Amino acid sequence: MQNSLDVTTDPFWQAEQIDRLLGFEVLKKVCTADPDPVPPSLLADKIGLNKGFSHAMILSISQKLETLDR
Amino acid sequence: MKTKLTELAKTLNIEWDEALKLRDTKLETSEWTGKGKNTWLTPQAATKIELAADIPPAVPDVLYARHVRNCNNPQWIRAKIEGFTGNPATYDILIPRRLHGKLEGKRFPIHAITDEKGTTYRYAKLTGRYN
Numbered sequence: 001m002q003n004s005l006d007v008t009t010d011p012f013w014q015a016e017q018i019d020r021l022l023g024f025e026v027l028k029k030v031c032t033a034d035p036d037p038v039p040p041s042l043l044a045d046k047i048g049l050n051k052g053f054s055h056a057m058i059l060s061i062s063q064k065l066e067t068l069d070r
Numbered sequence: 071m072k073t074k075l076t077e078l079a080k081t082l083n084i085e086w087d088e089a090l091k092l093r094d095t096k097l098e099t100s101e102w103t104g105k106g107k108n109t110w111l112t113p114q115a116a117t118k119i120e121l122a123a124d125i126p127p128a129v130p131d132v133l134y135a136r137h138v139r140n141c142n143n144p145q146w147i148r149a150k151i152e153g154f155t156g157n158p159a160t161y162d163i164l165i166p167r168r169l170h171g172k173l174e175g176k177r178f179p180i181h182a183i184t185d186e187k188g189t190t191y192r193y194a195k196l197t198g199r200y201n
Contacts, residue, residue, distance in 0.1 A: 008143035008162055017164065017190045024130070024183045031128040032121065045166040045196045048145050 014048070021047040073116040075102070075109040082123045089119070096122045096129045098179045098194065130181035132194060135163055137173045144170040151180070151191070165193040 007013050025038070025046055038046075040054040079089035086107075093102060093109060101115035111119065122129040135149035138160045145167050148160045163180055165173065179194035 006142040008141040008146040014143075016187065020183060020185050020187070020190045021164070021192065023185060024127075028128050031125050042196065046192070048164045048192075050167075 018047050018049060072103075072110040072112060075111055075119075076107050078111065078116055078119060082120060084123050088123075092119050092122050095131050098132050127184075130183050130192075133180050133182055133191070134177055135161070135180045135191070136177045137175055140171065140174075147173060149180075149191075152177075161191055163191045163193060166196065169193070 025043070028034075029038075041051045043049075043054055044051040075089055075093060076086070079086055082089075084092075090109075093111075096118055097111070097115050101118075102109055102111050104110045118129050133154075134152045136152070137147055137149050139148045141148055141162065145164060146162050147165055147170075149163045150160050154161070181192045181194050183190045183192060
């Protein structure tokens with residue numbers, strides 16, 4: 001049974017959870033001084049986003065940098 | 071090679087009670103064997119205890135939950151957490167999207183990740199698609 005007033009579909013609530021999970025992953029990486037990259041699919045599972053998120057984010061950053069260079 | 075918890079506690083210079091508390095809160099039951107002072111840890115569990123003794127927030131608390139219902143968002147489920155009573159009775163747990171519909175009625179370990187604003191619960195056995 002699914003609830004029509006489900007908090008998990010609220011973008012603000014999702015952003016808060018993603019922020020917390022991403023913060024934890026960064027803390028863990030810093031504390032363990034782990035140099036190994038995290039595969040995009042694993043990162044997506046860890047922070048609750050789709051697996052294309054890392055690629056889209058890098059693309060967005062590179063496009064912004066290109067715009068600044070011009 | 072397995073490590074004895076008493077020896078690890080001595081090496082880390084922590085009290086026995088604190089070592090037991092770390093074992094109970096930071097490790098899954100599959101990561102250690104034995105009882106009391108005869109507790110043996112897997113190499114991964116020993117690494118976790120070492121890190122948790124130094125920086126407790128870097129190792130999330132491990133809890134166990136049982137699926138109650140699916141949410142509208144396929145990456146989240148509603149589950150009852152063992153040891154938690156009262157209101158709310160169930161909590162939102164983040165799961166990998168590929169496990170949507172596969173955890174119904176099952177008991178599974180979760181991580182509790184807490185910051186100053188609140189706590190998020192996440193399925194513990196995350197491996198990623200390619201790992």
